[in-house]
């Protein structure tokens with residue numbers, strides 16, 4: 001009664017959405033990724049800095065290079081998923097800031113002239129956007145398999161550069177046979193929420 005979102009959408013995005021470990025062969029199209037991004041880009045970030053960058057790993061050759069940097073338990077599913085995305089934080093996001101936050105263009109020099117401050121902000125805000133991305137994948141009727149079990153430095157050197165920090169690798173597609181582990185319990189309201 002308290003939620004205004006259609007119950008079917010609640011299920012699609014949260015209650016029935018699962019982290020997939022196997023996928024069907026059905027491809028994930030460029031149009032689907034575009035539609036996902038066109039939702040995800042509206043998720044809020046500090047100063048609208050939107051530091052998330054997404055590398056779609058589509059070629060077989062690039063997939064093979066990525067799999068070698070994945071933890072052993074993540075290799076088979078990363079090799080087999082219809083689409084794999086490397087999510088990273090752009091530590092030089094401040095270059096776009098005067099455009100992205102025209103209400104306060106001084107923010108670029110006032111708050112983000114130091115690399116350490118940018119890395120700090122980019123890490124938090126790109127992680128927020130990664131969460132929006134997972135929900136966006138679900139909104140497209142697809143399942144996401146986010147992973148942090150990989151060699152971060154290896155992936156950075158192989159696919160990114162010094163200005164980008166990898167956050168996670170996400171397998172994307174329609175869930176296949178035995179796609180998920182048993183649902184793990186969640187913390188209940190009283191374990192998480194305090195009111196002061």
Ligand SMILES: Cc1cc2nc3c(=O)[nH]c(=O)nc-3n(C[C@H](O)[C@H](O)[C@H](O)COP(=O)(O)O)c2cc1C
Pocket residue numbers: 017018019020073074146147148149150168180181183184
């Ligand atoms: C940031 C992040 C990193 C994760 N890393 C891995 C991983 O390296 N390997 C893996 O098999 N699952 C990984 N997972 C999957 C989680 O274990 C899974 O999402 C969680 O247990 C909830 O599962 P459910 O959506 O099926 O309820 C990761 C999930 C997230 C969000």
